[in-house]
Amino acid sequence: xxxxxxxxxxxxxxxxxxxxxxxxxxxxxxxxxxxxxxxxxxxxxxxxxxxxxxxxxxxxxxxxxxxxxxxxxxxxxxxxxxxxxxxxxxxxxxxxxxxxxxxxxxxxxxxxxxxxxxxxxxxxxxxxxxxxxxxxxxxxxxxxxxxxxxxxxxxxxxxxxxxxxxxxxxxxxxxxxxxxxxxxxxxxxxxxxxxxxxxxxxxxxxxxxxxxxxxxxxxxxxxxxxxxxxxxxxxxxxxxxxxxxxxxxxxxxxxxxxxxxxxxxxxxxxx
Amino acid sequence: xxxxxxxxxxxxxxxxxxxxxxxxxxxxxxxxxxxxxxxxxxxxxxxxxxxxxxxxxxxxxxxxxxxxxxxxxxxxxxxxxxxxxx
Numbered sequence: 001x002x003x004x005x006x007x008x009x010x011x012x013x014x015x016x017x018x019x020x021x022x023x024x025x026x027x028x029x030x031x032x033x034x035x036x037x038x039x040x041x042x043x044x045x046x047x048x049x050x051x052x053x054x055x056x057x058x059x060x061x062x063x064x065x066x067x068x069x070x071x072x073x074x075x076x077x078x079x080x081x082x083x084x085x086x087x088x089x090x091x092x093x094x095x096x097x098x099x100x101x102x103x104x105x106x107x108x109x110x111x112x113x114x115x116x117x118x119x120x121x122x123x124x125x126x127x128x129x130x131x132x133x134x135x136x137x138x139x140x141x142x143x144x145x146x147x148x149x150x151x152x153x154x155x156x157x158x159x160x161x162x163x164x165x166x167x168x169x170x171x172x173x174x175x176x177x178x179x180x181x182x183x184x185x186x187x188x189x190x191x192x193x194x195x196x197x198x199x200x201x202x203x204x205x206x207x208x209x210x211x212x213x214x215x216x217x218x219x220x221x222x223x224x225x226x227x228x229x230x231x232x233x234x235x236x237x238x239x240x241x242x243x244x245x246x247x248x249x250x251x252x253x254x255x256x257x258x259x260x261x262x263x264x265x266x267x268x269x270x271x
Numbered sequence: 272x273x274x275x276x277x278x279x280x281x282x283x284x285x286x287x288x289x290x291x292x293x294x295x296x297x298x299x300x301x302x303x304x305x306x307x308x309x310x311x312x313x314x315x316x317x318x319x320x321x322x323x324x325x326x327x328x329x330x331x332x333x334x335x336x337x338x339x340x341x342x343x344x345x346x347x348x349x350x351x352x353x354x355x356x357x
Contacts, residue, residue, distance in 0.1 A: 053294050054337040057313070069328045090298070091307075220283035222290060 002110040005117050005245070006135035007177075008159075010151030012122030014143045015179040018215055018225065020119035021049050022234070023139070025224035026242035028083035032114040035074065037086040039131035040121035041097060044088035050077065051222025052085055061089040064101035070108050079227055084113075094127045106134050124158060134164050137173045137245070139206060143180045144192040152176075152201055175206035177241060182211045183254050207241030208254045209234050233257040289339075297337045309335050309344050316346055324350050 007020045017038075024036040037060060038046035047053045052075045058068035063086070070086075077083035086105075089096070109116045120131035132138065138159050142152040156174060165172045178197060185191040198205055210233045218228035226238045233255040240250045300306040313333055320326060330349035336342060 048290070048294065051290075053290065055335060057310075057333045057335050072328065072331070072333060217283040220287035222286075 002113055003115055003137055004106060004110070004135045005115060005137045005139060006120055006132040007117060007139045007141060008120040008128065008132055008155050009141040009148070010122065010124060010128075010155040011143075011148045014141050014148050015209070015215075016122070016141050017046050017049050017119055018219065019139065019141050019177060019179065019209070019238070020046060020117050021224035022218075022226045022238040023242050023245070024115070024117050025077075025080060025083060026226040026239045027115050027245070028077070028080045029226065029230075029239075030242065030246070031082070032246075033082045033112065034115045034117065035084045035086060035109055035113045036117045036119060037109075037131075038088035038119050039097075039127050040119070041088045041092060041094040041127055042090065043121065044090050046119050047075075047085060047087045048222065049219050050085055050224060052077070052087075053222070056087045059087045059089040060105070061092045061096045063105055064097060070105065079223070094121075094125070094130075097126060097130045099130070099133060102130050103134055124154065128155075129158070129162055132159060132163055135159075135172060136165070137175070139175050139177050139245075140201070140203065141177050141179055142197060142201070144178060144182075144186065144194075144197055146192075149192070149197055149200055156201065156203060174203045175245070176201055176203050177207050177209065178205065179209040180211045181208050181254065183256075205252065206244050207237055208252065209237045209241075210254050210256060212257055214257065293337065293339045296339075297342075309337060309342050312344055313346065316344075320348055324348075326350065 007016050009016050020036050024034045028034040036046060038044050041061065047056050055075055058073035060073070062068040063070050063073045074084045074086055077085065106116060118131040118135065121127040140152050140155055142148050159172050159174055160166050163172050176198065178194060181194070182191055186193045194205070194208060212232060212234045214229050214232040214234050215225055218225035221228050225232065225234050229235050230239065236255040243250050297307060305311070313335070317331065326348055332347040334345040
């Protein structure tokens with residue numbers, strides 16, 4: 001059965017779009033049919049991160065307003081045929097997203113895909129509430145940093161009150177994805193540790209993505225990090241998180257980018 | 272990382288720079304003289320087609336590719352055969 005997953009955080013710049021693209025590609029790589037939807041109306045970026053920016057024809061709002069069919073607006077990934085993207089509109093404003101319109105699009109997508117990943121905009125306004133509204137599962141992206149943790153707490157509160165599931169009295173499944181984590185700094189006491197964040201937010205952990213230069217490289221190339229460099233530390237961490245989302249039990253580790261002697265000597269210069 | 276992939280590695284920042292330059296040229300309207308000319312052409316061409324033939328959304332395929340030197344707009348319209356033609 002299709003699952004609607006929202007990737008959210010409250011705070012901007014913590015890695016929602018990176019994580020949406022990386023998880024989407026990892027799930028699609030495993031054979032599932034996946035669509036990733038950009039809900040950031042007016043400031044779309046998922047198309048750029050996934051390398052489809054030159055091919056955008058129609059967008060989510062065109063579909064919501066009936067100007068285009070879903071099949072016309074979906075952009076199929078050039079690398080993985082079972083991965084699609086539904087871009088946000090760059091020119092309209094976010095009020096064009098109606099609850100009924102979004103629900104209709106999601107219902108249509110449920111028939112065609114196994115995973116519908118909603119990449120939420122930052123903030124707690126319309127775009128963000130629309131992205132989470134119909135979700136079955138939420139991935140809360142958090143950096144080990146005070147303002148991010150506080151905003152995540154706020155978002156968890158909204159997930160428990162403003163979603164369709166919550167209003168029906170059901171509980172929405174919530175997972176914490178800790179990104180930009182630096183184990184060495186945490187060990188030195190310069191950064192909140194995994195357990196600190198878990199204790200404060202008290203939702204289960206779905207993955208730890210280490211801070212890595214591979215994330216910037218992947219977005220430069222317009223390729224999810226799980227496709228651009230699957231063997232990299234963040235690549236492996238996202239693959240593990242995707243397997244956990246599918247219900248597999250995977251030991252929680254923090255992968256690191258192993259560098260050989262050459263890599264250590266020249267690593268800074270390349271890319 | 273193997274030795275081969277180390278030497279083959281293409282740096283990513285120039286790719287990012289080129290992608291942004293092409294995208295922003297289109298968004299700012301530097302290409303074609305107005306913001307997203309290709310999208311406007313798409314709208315108007317479809318409107319003209321609809322004025323003459325009833326076309327279902329399903330029978331229209333639109334593809335775009337915005338590039339540095341040339342952009343392409345590909346519109347494929349299936350025009351239904353008149354009733355009783357077969």
